[in-house]
Amino acid sequence: MDYKNLIEESKKAREKAYVPYSKFPVGAALLAEDGTVYHGCNIENSGYSMTNCAERTAFFKAVSEGVRTFTALAVTGDTKGPISPCGACRQVIAEFCEGSMPVYLTNLDGALSETTVAELLPGAFSKGDLDFAAKK
Ligand SMILES: O=c1ccn([C@H]2C[C@H](O)[C@@H](CO)O2)c(=O)[nH]1
């Protein structure tokens, strides 16, 4: 699937957002290696901290189905410029994706930032950091 279609999928995912508190729907579309697209929306809660972002919803859906290899991610929100994923989502994205994987950040007005997983979270804490201590 090309990136323009993946962005369209993220807009469809956004329509499912559960956002009674922020009224700020976000959609994510995560492309798996086999071509399957996993939709994610933000899901809020009256206990605000239990809110799950669109990006993490998409990853958790895929991983819970046994899928861990991804080739692209698109995210859309009604922001002035391209939407900016939060820190928690950047860490989850870094857990499952190569640094070179493309990430398409967009808004409803057609702004687009084509970035990568590594650019989203330089210096991410990773499994390698844990392995170093375990080897001692
Ligand atoms: O990249 C982002 C940024 C924000 N949100 C959600 C979290 C919350 O529901 C609402 C306002 O922060 O937007 C996402 O899902 N993804």
Ligand SMILES: [Zn+2]
């Ligand atoms: Zn987030």
